[in-house]
Amino acid sequence: MKILGIHGGATALQNGASAALIMEGRIVVAAEEERFVRFKEGFGHSPIRSIQACLKEAKLKISEIDLIVHAGVTHKDLHKRIELYMNHYFGSCPEIYLVDHQLAHLASAYYCSPFDEAMCVSFDGYGDEISVALAKAKGRNIQVIERRGMYESLGAFYKSITSFLGFGPLEEEYKVMGLASYGREGVELSDFLNVENDDYSLDHTYCRRYGKSFEKSNDDPNLNPRLLSRFEPWYSSKLTELLGKPRQRNESINQRHKDIAFASQKKFEEAAVTLIKRLYKKTGLRKLAIAGGCGLNCKANKVYSDLDFVDEIFVQPAASDRGLSLGSALLGSNKLEHSVPRGLQNVYLGPTYGEKEIKNALNISQTKYTHLKKPYLEAAKRIANGEIVGWFQGRSEFGPRALGNRSILADPTRANMKDLINSRVKFREEFRPFAPAVIEECCSQIFDLKSSSPFMTVAANVKEEWRNKLKAVTHVDGTARVQTVNPDQNPLFYKLIFEFRNIAGVPVVLNTSFNLMGEPIVETPMNAISTFSASGLDSLIIGEYLVTKK
Numbered sequence: 386m387k388i389l390g391i392h393g394g395a396t397a398l399q400n401g402a403s404a405a406l407i408m409e410g411r412i413v414v415a416a417e418e419e420r421f422v423r424f425k426e427g428f429g430h431s432p433i434r435s436i437q438a439c440l441k442e443a444k445l446k447i448s449e450i451d452l453i454v455h456a457g458v459t460h461k462d463l464h465k466r467i468e469l470y471m472n473h474y475f476g477s478c479p480e481i482y483l484v485d486h487q488l489a490h491l492a493s494a495y496y497c498s499p500f501d502e503a504m505c506v507s508f509d510g511y512g513d514e515i516s517v518a519l520a521k522a523k524g525r526n527i528q529v530i531e532r533r534g535m536y537e538s539l540g541a542f543y544k545s546i547t548s549f550l551g552f553g554p555l556e557e558e559y560k561v562m563g564l565a566s567y568g569r570e571g572v573e574l575s576d577f578l579n580v581e582n583d584d585y586s587l588d589h590t591y592c593r594r595y596g597k598s599f600e601k602s603n604d605d606p607n608l609n610p611r612l613l614s615r616f617e618p619w620y621s622s623k624l625t626e627l628l629g630k631p632r633q634r635n636e637s638i639n640q641r642h643k644d645i646a647f648a649s650q651k652k653f654e655e656a657a658v659t660l661i662k663r664l665y666k667k668t669g670l671r672k673l674a675i676a677g678g679c680g681l682n683c684k685a686n687k688v689y690s691d692l693d694f695v696d697e698i699f700v701q702p703a704a705s706d707r708g709l710s711l712g713s714a715l716l717g718s719n720k721l722e723h724s725v726p727r728g729l730q731n732v733y734l735g736p737t738y739g740e741k742e743i744k745n746a747l748n749i750s751q752t753k754y755t756h757l758k759k760p761y762l763e764a765a766k767r768i769a770n771g772e773i774v775g776w777f778q779g780r781s782e783f784g785p786r787a788l789g790n791r792s793i794l795a796d797p798t799r800a801n802m803k804d805l806i807n808s809r810v811k812f813r814e815e816f817r818p819f820a821p822a823v824i825e826e827c828c829s830q831i832f833d834l835k836s837s838s839p840f841m842t843v844a845a846n847v848k849e850e851w852r853n854k855l856k857a858v859t860h861v862d863g864t865a866r867v868q869t870v871n872p873d874q875n876p877l878f879y880k881l882i883f884e885f886r887n888i889a890g891v892p893v894v895l896n897t898s899f900n901l902m903g904e905p906i907v908e909t910p911m912n913a914i915s916t917f918s919a920s921g922l923d924s925l926i927i928g929e930y931l932v933t934k935k
Contacts, residue, residue: 584663736781820867
């Protein structure tokens with residue numbers, strides 16, 4: 386059976402358009418619309434190019450697809466809209482199956498995890514009018530135990546704070562997470578989000594975005610929230626009364642902003658922990674699988690991982706709505722097949738770009754290049770020499786993290802490297818941290834992690850004796866968002882880090898996404914060449930070819 390999971394285009398404000406294809410019980414390809422339209426999160430886009438990429442990679446025609454699955458059972462016109470654009474762009478439309486938004490998140494978390502039985506949590510802004518779903522999963526079955534509506538949305542809380550601090554909600558929540566580590570105690574948010582008696586309550590009148598009753602309770606009751614621009618404020622005047630003047634987008638960040646971020650992160654973590662504790666009391670299970678946009682908060686994921694009743698944690702790497710296509714496809718597989726794909730070995734699920742495409746891009750752009758016999762060795766030498774290297778290899782990653790195929794790499798031991806990359810290459814805020822990619826067998830020597838972390842979804846403490854050695858990837862709070870690398874998941878990236886260790890004595894490289902601030906991660910060879918040319922990268926290794934600026 387060939388099952389195509391898709392997401393995007395249900396409303397003008399929907400984000401995370403994507404497509405994922407399962408063939409004969411195997412996840413074959415998954416792609417995000419943002420990578421092709423070059424517009425972050427692909428707001429308002431239907432997954433046309435993502436579907437095309439899936440079909441091309443699998444060498445299929447749309448007529449060979451048995452089922453299309455999309456999350457969004459409460460969108461009354463969604464079935465018809467999918468049918469219309471499929472017929473328009475592809476000439477025909479397979480059978481369509483609509484599934485629940487939160488159930489698709491839960492499916493992506495559980496079926497992609499290595500667990501046979503687990504607690505499962507989905508939490509985000511909201512989808513199909515639900516913001517939280519708690520479930521018990523075993524075998525092929527996912528049993529939802531508790532749901533919470535859009536008016537109890539922890540995602541709404543965090544997005545409102547993101548907007549208040551001058552960042553872009555639905556896109557830049559990670560900035561609040563990074564900024565939080567610089568904050569101090571003192572800001573009180575209990576009127577907005579109150580946590581007590583092992584539960585939380587949210588006063589949604591501080592928000593301005595989620596559902597009609599959210600909007601009618603404050604500001605202008607005549608505005609339809611589903612038509613508001615994502616660039617408008619997501620907080621109400623009531624939050625301004627509580628916290629004072631909001632930060633303008635280009636305003637300098639001061640200690641008050643840091644303290645608000647600190648208080649928000651702490652309050653979010655406390656509220657989320659109440660959900661997990663309650664789920665544990667109901668199930669007695671000690672393994673935890675997470676999805677939904679809130680699952681991308683790696684600082685909070687560390688808190689969950691450290692709970693004494695959680696033995697193992699798995700966070701679906703494309704946890705936000707971009708991962709709904711995968712979750713939908715998995716639910717479709719569970720519906721049609723005798724089995725469902727289990728376990729996610731890696732996320733290198735994007736389109737293939739071979740030597741022909743790479744050389745064509747180099748020649749069209751009139752870029753001078755050198756052929757390399759061992760690109761991983763050349764990269765390791767250049768990183769050890771202090772260069773900032775663009776690294777483009779194989780299929781692109783599915784999800785928001787670059788995991789060694791679309792990466793910018795550098796020496797993590799150089800104290801000034803973080804500032805150099807932020808100012809010369811990424812053109813982003815100085816407070817934002819970079820991640821370490823570490824050889825898996827060396828991880829326990831350097832980081833406090835319960836298990837491997839191949840998808841960079843959980844923060845971990847950097848051991849005291851390594852913090853001065855790894856200054857460029859150790860955050861101000863002594864943590865790092867770790868990626869463990871083994872030769873089975875990514876042999877070329879593993880060889881690169883191994884060679885860097887042989888040269889520099891450290892089994893870690895700095896790994897950040899191959900993009901400029903505000904842009905999607907590069908997808909094609911031409912994207913990589915363009916970004917290299919427009920930034921302060923020292924060199925680019927693309928496939929087996931080296932490009933420099935000297």
